[in-house]
Each structure stands twice: as structure tokens, then as C-alpha cells.
Amino acid sequence: MPSVDLNLLVALDALLAERSVTAAARRLGLSPSAMSRTLARLRSATGDQLLVQAGRTLVPTPYAEELGGRVPALAREAQAVLRPVAGRLDLATLDRTFTLRAGEGFVDLLSGPLAAAVIQAAPYVRLRFAPKPDKDAQALRDGSIDLEIGVVGPSAPEVRTQLLFRDRFIGICRAGHPLLAGGAVTAARYAACCHVVASRRGESFGPVDEALARLGLTRNVVLVVPAYTNALQVAYNSDLVALAPRLSLGNALTSNRAADAGLQGFELPVPTPEIAISAQWHPRLDDDPAHRWLRQTVTAVCRSAHPSS
Structure with a gap:
């Protein structure tokens, strides 16, 4: 031609x-x-x-x-x-389904506010949360996932990342647990408890174990479950002690509603690294106005829920 x-x-x-x-x-x-x-x-x-x-x-x-x-x-x-594509977005008529992948804490606590924000701005947009068996970036590459939310893991070098908020672990046990009734939660008393650990990969050793090891202590992990929500249910129904991200999960379940939840959170007696919760997407979607709007909406919802994180 x-x-x-x-x-x-x-x-x-x-x-x-x-x-x-x-x-x-x-x-x-x-x-x-x-x-x-x-x-x-x-x-x-x-x-x-x-x-x-x-x-x-x-x-x-x-x-x-x-x-x-x-x-x-x-x-x-x-x-x-x-x-330029930026001028084409009409949220009032946008008809699209976005597939997101996130941990159970995000889905439980923030998918509702996110859906409300989406409905208000774009009534024909639908959100679909897919299971999160791992952090493989292939789903972002092949387009089966539009947005990944969580801790950044080994990933494709081209994947874009934006920090949403920072979190940290807290301990969680049932209300009235002997650990909380015997004075300060020391590293020795904490390690002596029986513990339940959440891990998709079935691993029982993590940052808290590294911190305890520096003090010559070892946790007695007797149960490994796939998800934090599973660990909280176990803690609620037993004397096992669990871990959960404070903002993502533990805070909402243990702070103002501790009596109703039957769970109580406490500060860990050893320091653990912060958890960076980020949004990840493939660069082919960088300039897509609808996807850019989705990213901005997710960021706004997260920062509204966790303004000081």
C-alpha cells in the first residue's frame, strides 16, 4: 500500500x-x-x-x-x-469486567468498599476476584489477571508495581487465652505456646521464627493451614496462637469488635519486617484509560482505609 x-x-x-x-x-x-x-x-x-x-x-x-x-x-x-486514548474513557458507559487477584484479607475487608467506589463511578463495570494460589506473573502476562494485589514476589521484570500501603504482623489468640492473662507477652512465653501458621506453600518457618532464633528460641508450630482466615478460625476454637497482618486482617477482626469476634490481637514480642502491599500489572495496560482508572480507584480505597500506613 x-x-x-x-x-x-x-x-x-x-x-x-x-x-x-x-x-x-x-x-x-x-x-x-x-x-x-x-x-x-x-x-x-x-x-x-x-x-x-x-x-x-x-x-x-x-x-x-x-x-x-x-x-x-x-x-x-x-x-x-x-x-490519544486518555480522552476516550466514559465511566458512565464503560462496560467491562476486571479480574483481580488478592489475598483473603483484602477480599474480606476491602473488596466491599472497592465495589462501592466502582459502582458509584462506573455502574456497568464488574469486578471478579480470582483465587491466588501463588505469585506467578504468567497470569498478568497472558491477560487472565488484570491486577494483582499483595506482597511482591519473584516476578517478571517487566511487571509494573505501585505501593498501596504498608502493614505488619500481630499475634492473635482467643479472648481469655492464658498468654494474655499472665502479664507481658515476652518472647519466651510467646514461643512456648502452640502455634498455627498460614502458608499457601505449607511452610512453617518465617520472619518471626528468624527473630526468635536470634534469641535462642523456637516456636512450636503444630498446624499449618492455607489461609489467614483459616488460622483465625483455629485460634478462635483452640489455644493455638496465630499471626495475621494488622491492617489487612487482624485490626478489623480484633480491635473494636474483640468481644463479638472472640479474638484478641497483641503486639509481637520480637520485631518483624514490614509488609508492603502493592498493586501489580502488565505494562501493556499502562496507557489503557479504564485500567488506569481501576488502579487509581484501588489506590484511593486502600489509602482511605489505611491513611497512616
């Missing part, structure tokens, strides 16, 4: 509408001489005179008359295709 200058299409639309070189030039912000040169290029490209002099006006040729019904729509379509 020979090189085509789509600017000629826009110029032809103006010339056919105005039937005047001067008026068409004014419409497009060009000089009359520039528009005359453009008309010459159009005549060369089409092999037709298009507009010919008739007294003081220009009249269309039969071919130009034939084009008159097609060119305006073609010019608008060409401009729409080549216009």
Missing part, C-alpha cells in the same frame, strides 16, 4: 464542506497558500480535480459529489483512531 497521509482526509472533508480554499484554511488553522498546496496534493492522490472554479466559487466534480457522503465519517473515524 502506498504511503497515505491521513491529514489529506481531514483537509478533503473541510474543502468539500466549505467549497472554498480560504474558508477551509480558516477552519483548519492553515494559511490559504498551504490549503491550496493541500488541494493540489489531493488532486494528485485521487487523480481527480475534486473542486473546480465556477465564477467566484468552487464546485465539486462528480467524483467529489460521490465522496461527499463518505468523507465526513471517514475523517471522524481516522481522528478517533489516532486521538
